[in-house]
Amino acid sequence: MINFDEEVAKFGPSLEVEQAEDVINNNDLSxxxxxxxxxxxxxxxx
Amino acid sequence: xxxxxxxxxxxxxxxxxxxxxxxxxIYKKMFLLSNKYYNEGLExxxxxxxxxxILVLKKSLEYNKRNINARNLLGLVYYEMGxxxxxxxxxxxxxxxxxxxxxxxxxxxxxxxxxxxLETLNQTIKKYNAALVSAKQGNEDLAIIQLKxxxxxxxxxxxxxxxLALLYMKTGENEKAVKCLxxxxxxxxxxxxxxxxxxELGHYSISxxxxxxxxxxxxxxxxxxxxxxxxxxxxxxxxxxxxxxxLIIGVAFGILGAVFLVVPTVxxxxxxxxxxKEIEYNEDINKYIQTNDSLKKEKTELQEQITALQAKxxxxxxxxxxxxxxxxxxxxxKLYIKELEKGNAGDVDYAAxxxxxxAVKEDKLEKQPAKELYASLxxxxxxxxxxxxxxxxxxxxxxxxxxxxxxxxxxxxxxxxDNVNAAYFLGRTYHQQNDLENAKKYYSIVTENFPxxxxxxxxxxxxxxxx
Numbered sequence: 001m002i003n004f005d006e007e008v009a010k011f012g013p014s015l016e017v018e019q020a021e022d023v024i025n026n027n028d029l030s031x032x033x034x035x036x037x038x039x040x041x042x043x044x045x046x
Numbered sequence: 047x048x049x050x051x052x053x054x055x056x057x058x059x060x061x062x063x064x065x066x067x068x069x070x071x072i073y074k075k076m077f078l079l080s081n082k083y084y085n086e087g088l089e090x091x092x093x094x095x096x097x098x099x100i101l102v103l104k105k106s107l108e109y110n111k112r113n114i115n116a117r118n119l120l121g122l123v124y125y126e127m128g129x130x131x132x133x134x135x136x137x138x139x140x141x142x143x144x145x146x147x148x149x150x151x152x153x154x155x156x157x158x159x160x161x162x163x164l165e166t167l168n169q170t171i172k173k174y175n176a177a178l179v180s181a182k183q184g185n186e187d188l189a190i191i192q193l194k195x196x197x198x199x200x201x202x203x204x205x206x207x208x209x210l211a212l213l214y215m216k217t218g219e220n221e222k223a224v225k226c227l228x229x230x231x232x233x234x235x236x237x238x239x240x241x242x243x244x245x246e247l248g249h250y251s252i253s254x255x256x257x258x259x260x261x262x263x264x265x266x267x268x269x270x271x272x273x274x275x276x277x278x279x280x281x282x283x284x285x286x287x288x289x290x291x292x293l294i295i296g297v298a299f300g301i302l303g304a305v306f307l308v309v310p311t312v313x314x315x316x317x318x319x320x321x322x323k324e325i326e327y328n329e330d331i332n333k334y335i336q337t338n339d340s341l342k343k344e345k346t347e348l349q350e351q352i353t354a355l356q357a358k359x360x361x362x363x364x365x366x367x368x369x370x371x372x373x374x375x376x377x378x379x380k381l382y383i384k385e386l387e388k389g390n391a392g393d394v395d396y397a398a399x400x401x402x403x404x405a406v407k408e409d410k411l412e413k414q415p416a417k418e419l420y421a422s423l424x425x426x427x428x429x430x431x432x433x434x435x436x437x438x439x440x441x442x443x444x445x446x447x448x449x450x451x452x453x454x455x456x457x458x459x460x461x462x463x464d465n466v467n468a469a470y471f472l473g474r475t476y477h478q479q480n481d482l483e484n485a486k487k488y489y490s491i492v493t494e495n496f497p498x499x500x501x502x503x504x505x506x507x508x509x510x511x512x513x
Binding site for chain 1: 050051068069072073076077107108109110111128129130131132134135138139164167168171172174175178181182205208209212215216239242243246
């Protein structure tokens with residue numbers, strides 16, 4: 001049985017055009033490659 | 047490939063970067079995984095499993111953020127689901143990693159080249175957010191109205207269809223909910239939320255039931271070709287007829303508003319301006335009238351003055367002004383001056399001057415200088431002329447030339463009525479001529495006017511003798 005309130009709570013607001021700039025600037029562009037690069041560097045430093 | 051450590055270009059076969067010496071084995075594995083997830087995402091996207099595609103594409107980007115294909119495809123999937131801003135974000139980031147020869151350029155330009163559509167999409171997102179707030183606040187009816195508008199403006203907005211279906215389910219309108227969910231499932235076939243709601247409503251399989259319907263509805267999703275590009279998200283939406291109708295209605299209202307609101311205001315402004323001008327003109331007219339009246343009055347006064355002056359001129363003309371009066375006086379003066387120029391008083395012919403002066407009528411002289419000149423001349427000339435003429439007259443009387451004596455003595459008396467001798471001898475001359483009347487007259491003058499003179503007694507005796 002679907003609970004309306006729970007289901008509605010799952011819906012989040014959509015991004016508006018005015019928020020695009022903030023979204024792009026705050027986007028975390030780290031990936032596993034960066035993590036590995038950091039780990040490799042730490043290993044080398046040690 | 048690009049070396050993640052130094053950014054240098056490395057051939058695919060090499061396991062170590064030639065520039066920095068970095069071991070690329072692990073990186074290569076990461077890139078392979080990323081590409082594998084990308085492929086998976088592409089397969090899902092082709093069959094319209096957009097939710098699934100998003101998950102695997104995100105995973106692909108977690109392994110390699112520089113996977114341009116994965117990022118571009120993720121943007122496309124977002125755009126197809128109505129998440130415009132998320133799509134633009136992914137494409138912008140893609141352009142950041144690869145500024146040139148990037149399909150993201152085309153995608154971004156396609157969206158931004160139509161500002162009206164972009165604004166419409168933005169408005170639908172805002173309306174969706176507002177509807178979500180209304181739904182959370184318990185205003186289902188308002189939320190439904192807003193979501194209907196959203197879905198009409200952006201039929202690809204999956205979340206809007208899902209929320210609308212949920213609201214219909216809440217209000218008991220299950221058939222409408224099913225319709226909404228079917229529409230959502232056509233966009234994103236394997237969306238778990240959509241499937242869950244359909245299951246709740248008793249629609250366990252979408253594709254099975256929908257395939258029984260008209261073939262048009264199955265034409266879109268399942269084809270071997272790149273469905274996303276064929277069912278192009280970048281196709282222009284069908285022109286919304288209601289937009290034009292609303293525009294026409296708006297224009298009509300604008301015209302009516304102008305006719306009923308603006309035009310009367312403008313008219314009343316014009317009327318008040320005209321009224322003001324009329325008042326100013328009336329004031330000017332009054333001023334001119336006043337000026338005209340004063341000028342007329344002045345003219346009347348001037349006319350009266352002219353009339354008076356003309357009357358005076360006429361009066362002067364009526365006087366029969368005789369210029370010869372002053373000529374006679376001037377001639378007398380000139381003659382007297384000429385006589386005086388002889389240098390010797392004894393040579394002055396006073397009688398001649400007095401004769402000329404005698405022709406001047408003293409009462410006709412009006413100007414004071416003329417009167418003074420006349421008096422002066424008379425004083426200077428007449429007395430002397432009278433004495434001379436008396437001597438001449440007396441001499442003529444003695445010579446018994448009574449006519450000549452009479453003429454001379456008369457002039458002598460005329461020039462000087464105080465000449466008692468001239469008066470006496472006039473009496474004597476008339477007496478000798480037996481003109482007793484005139485003789486009595488002159489004897490009487492002597493006795494009456496000169497009673498103290500030595501001629502008075504003689505005149506008295508003569509007068510008695512006559513009487």
